[in-house]
Amino acid sequence: MPTIPLVPTVRRRRLGSQVRRYRNDAGMSAEAAARAMGWDPGKLSRIEHAKAALQPKDVAPLLALYGVTEEGAVVALVAMAKDAGRKGWWTSYSDVVASSYADLIALEADAESIREWSPYLVPGLLQTPAYARETIAAHALTRTPQEVHALSEVRVARQSVLSRPGGEPLRYVAVIGEAALHQRFASRPETMRDQIRRLIETTEVPGITIQVMPLDATPHPGGAGGFSLFGFAPPLPGVVQIENLKGTSYAEGDEIRLFDDAFGRIVGAALSTDDSLAFLQGMEKRYYR
Missing domain, CATH: 3.30.870 (Endonuclease; Chain A)
Structure with a gap:
């Protein structure tokens, strides 16, 4: 069965943009961060460009990798990850x-x-x-x-x-x-x-x-x-x-x-x-x- 491409909704684009901002602040490359998460090298890049979904369960570990542990930041991005593909x-x-x-x-x-x-x-x-x-x-x-x-x-x-x-x-x-x-x-x-x-x-x-x-x-x-x-x-x-x-x-x-x-x-x-x-x-x- 062919893979149906994700629609890059504004929620998914904003989620990817925020994740990329945190990664840049941490001084990590997308490939290095993906390897640390146990993902294939291109997965994080696809997430950051709204071409792949970031699962809510992966938000906290990914932010922790970037040194972001504030509860408000984690909660906000988990909520956005849950809503990213939701149809309005x-x-x-x-x-x-x-x-x-x-x-x-x-x-x-x-x-x-x-x-x-x-x-x-x-x-x-x-x-x-x-x-x-x-x-x-x-x-x-x-x-x-x-x-x-x-x-x-x-x-x-x-x-x-x-x-x-x-x-x-x-x-x-x-x-x-x-x-x-x-x-x-x-x-x-x-x-x-x-x-x-x-x-x-x-x-x-x-x-x-x-x-x-x-x-x-x-x-x-x-x-x-x-x-x-x-x-x-x-x-x-x-x-x-x-x-x-x-x-x-x-x-x-x-x-x-x-x-x-x-x-x-x-x-x-x-x-x-x-x-x-x-x-x-x-x-x-x-x-x-």
């Missing part, structure tokens, strides 16, 4: 969910915190179903109505990470450009009104912070485009998602510091949380005039 609910939408989008959903599911700068659209985690359908239909020009419907279902289903019953709530900060709040939908004029009401209601949810970036804000790094920062339990590094004309890309490591600093400056240039709420409430009132 989004796999049932595999006909419309591209691999980069699946990576985004997995990052949202695993993150302890998300900080998002969205200059021209209400972030997906805060969208109403109607807003999701309208914006997806406007942007996905090659999609069929059935695919648009499926993608809007996916977008709304992603919002479950904001509640997480029985677990630690996600810490979510969204800075939304004022331009996104002036959008008009000719076929459904109530769409933006309902969306603004949703934002107002969401400000009362524990762990969620919403700020508005006014059109007359002082210059800030957000002019370069939107991005999202994902934070995870130590020792796992953060990840930044960047949107541009070529699609979605992800980065971690030293690049996180740049975006972390940029987000701090964006927050500083935006309206305070109280002023943002008042701004949203004022916009909602104008829809009823």
